[in-house]
Amino acid sequence: MTHSMTGFARVEEEFSWGRLSCEIRSVNHRYLEPSIRMPDSLRVAEGSFREQLKKSLSRGKVEVSFFLKQENNDSAQINPEALNGLVQLLSAVSAKVPNPAPVNPLEALRWPGVLQANELDADTLVAAANTMLQKTLTDLQKSRAREGEGLAQHIQDRLSAISQHVATLRSELPALTAAQQDKLSQKIEALQVDVDQDRLAQELVIIAQKSDVAEELDRLDTHIVETQRALKQTGPIGRRLDFLMQEFNREANTLSSKAIASGVTQIAVELKVLVEQMREQVQNIE
Template sequence: MTRSMTAFARQEAEHEWGSLSWEIRSVNHRYLEPHLRLPENLKELEGFLREKLRKAVSRGKVECTLRFNPEATEQQLVVNKPYVQEVINAAESVQGMLQNHQALDPLELLRWPGVLQDTKLDMELVKASAKELFGKALDDMLEGRGREGVELATLINQRLDAISAIVAEVRENMPKILQNQRDNLAQRLAELQADLDEGRLEQEIALLAQKADVDEEMDRLDTHVQEVRRVLKQKGPIGRRLDFLMQELNREANTLSSKSIVASTTQCAVELKVLIEQMREQIQNIE
């Protein structure tokens, strides 16, 4: 399936320890050129992300930005309030057993094992979540490239239809053009009262026809059009192959123009080159 190199994707996720968001922007480029922007504490993901991109994308400049907003600092002291309440309840239950009861000291209570919990953000969990979220963003980006690729393929096929129509028109008109040239040549010779035998006239006509013969160019144009259609249906990267075929199509259009003996054929060659250039511009965006 034809895939564009232009796309954008964004994925966000909220967790109890914070939020993550990925943005992936992709534009056309001759080769694969990834640019990763990661928080310092998640730089270790770079190797994994580059490999993931390399397997999924063949061409394009791909900018990937990860934003991480933790809910709390990486390390903090948290009071285990349910446990504190249990300690207080236990103290009150034995209050009557104490002869000299004193009020509970909050600082002493905080020293009780288990009252204070030393929590630390699990960065391995964050990394795993970032990887999973990146996979979703990458899938979205690839789907976007695919949708735009379908549109590009449609536009290119429309121009291929126009090229085929022009080629058919030139084929149909060429016998008439050659006959008109023969009649014009004979008329000019008659006006000049030139004494030219019929054999010599036929030689001149044959030479003119040989110079104006564009059947080979028409055949190659048809062949290249068929090849472009076939390549558009292939899987994987096809942009470079299509770019080469545009060069070949343009070469045949130039040859047709150089062999033209009437304005109509020249105009057809110009229209061909316009269509080929339009396709070439679209193909610059195909992976």
């Protein structure tokens, strides 16, 4: 199945200790270029995350983001040492200031270090993040597969058009070659000069050989079959398709250089347009 390198996926889950979400964006790139943004509490698992990405993806610029919102309401605790230190400071201030205003307990809780949240167990968080990353990668692959189907259909449509042009040119080529030879013979007759018929026959054969594009048409048919076969393969096919696009373009250029009539030139131009349209889409295929 053809996979695009462009995709997006997001997974979010609620836990007893808070909310964790994972978001992955990917675009086309020559190689696999991952970047991961995460809270410091997950930094220990970065190597594991990168290994998962390498196993699931082969190409693309991939941005992974983890977002953690820890619930502190049930896990918040008072730090006795910080609170005692605050009380001592307040006592010192009260001794210096006559008739001090009473301290609001809620204001005391806002003092840095007085209210603490229990630290989330690192193993629990990493395990949840690993599972979530795998789910997000699965969704990303589905997204890339859906877009890949569209890219494959686009290429198939262009391959069909190329096949039709090749068939048309193959059927018209004998008539075009004969017309070119007749045109040359008529020009010679118009000059009203004696011509060595053997030499003329040799020149006509040389012209026919130079304008013969049967080999190029055969190679175009071969490239069409090979591209269709590649689109049905599993695994990364982008680089192979890119090579085939270069070969398509090479044959189209050769057809243009051997053109013996405006019709051949027009078909060669149409082939170049179709190949370029395919090449643009191939750049997005993994």
